[in-house]
Amino acid sequence: MLSLKLIQEQSPFVIERLKIKNFNAETLVGQILSLDEKRRSLQTRTDNQLAELNNLAKQIGQLYKEGKAAEAEGAKNQTAAIKEENRILKEEHAAAEVQLQSLLVQLPNLPYQLVPPGKTPEDNQLIRSGGKLPDAGQGLKPHWDLIAGNNLIDFELGVKLTGAGFPVYKREAARLQRALINFFLDRGIQAGYTEVQPPILVNEDSAYGTGQLPDKEGQMYRAEPEGFYLIPTAEVPVTNIFRDEILSADQLPVKYMAYTPCFRREAGSWGAHVRGLNRLHQFDKVEIVQVRHPDDSYNGLEEMVNYVESLVQSLGLPYRIIRLCGGDMGFTSAMTYDFEVYAAGQGRWLEVSSVSNFESFQANRLKLRYRDKNDKKTQLAHTLNGSALALPRIMAGLLENNQSGNEILIPQVLQPYTGFDRILL
């Protein structure tokens, strides 16, 4: 959520920037400004009435104490009319607040200066790439063909247990998955992240705090009767750790990391390119989250990008880093880098990480603030997060790029974790 102050003071700038995201904010901003004016004038009036009532109450107390009961009764009679009037004004005020809020949450975050305009992934910027692309024409198989019939990843069994998109990993595949999780977590600790294990069900406040609600309700699984949501990413519980918190500036930057399963309904998004591990309803991910001083948040973003890059490099996967254009970015993000790994068997790039700076957009909803040492005032902090990394597509990348005859070679860095150096097919 953008801060109201920004909209009040720089509405032309807000409208202009949002064009980069192909969002026409003119009407919405106009409504917000007039509603805000209404809200403030209602507040001034109710506050004045309340002040008057407070005064009267004090006088009445004083009169009783002085034994002037008759005068006190007279003063009491004055309050009734004011109270009634105030009740109505307060209702109007509350309604204006609610309506204002509902409009504010419809405005996406402003894109950062570096974000290129554009509407489709075609307009994204290639930042850099690395690793060695396989030579064409080697007859490399997609991962679902590689594992077909050898019982390593059992999609049908997952259907039996739950449904499509919930595979069962077995034997070396299960161990490889566990190895990857441990590898990512250990590397994260070396990079200065604090490991946490959050709940994977969250309440409505948390889903709202990071922006999954109100818009993406249909993308999350909901657990009744409590109405909890299964997290679509660890970003939700980990970032919400800081909801309603005021940090001192010297606590920044905060760097947290969590491994969790993630659950996504992906309603309506099942189509051609979603075979095998490419898109699942349940998958594992290690997520990194940072809370930063506003002056410092883009350094944080670069640091996170470099860190994620080091992970992909150490696994020896061909990758590219892409800066998303305005039209391809998420609602809450100010700038996003996607990491894609080349899946040699499919001949396509798979997104394995998305690293974003939300600036103060999430913090404003979360009421996550910091205070400088010599400053009385609180300021909104900046939040960032990224996958480091998402497991299934990394697994797909490893299977497809490291296939060699009838075996899959395990990258050296993983071997201490897996306990084997190849998977025989």
Added chain:
RNA sequence: GGAGAGAUGGCCGAGUGGUCUAAGGCGCGCGCCUGGAAAGCGCGUAUCCUACGUGAAGUGGGAUCGAGGGUUCGAAUCCCUCUUUCUCCGCCA
């Protein structure tokens, strides 16, 4: 799941209808003191909205004592609902 006791500022903790503008302590900050420090002394120390002021300093108003509703001229205090913590019992990995 049952019974009981709680939820007050960064922390501890007092406060059962008006003098709460929330006592006192701890912590923290600044100053005095000191060769320097400790101790001691003094001052300060929540958040949000709002009006004036440049978006500063500051001043005024309003709200917030777990959350929401109610009673009352007036609620931290009384009533109701919910959330949550602790203790005991039951169940349990």
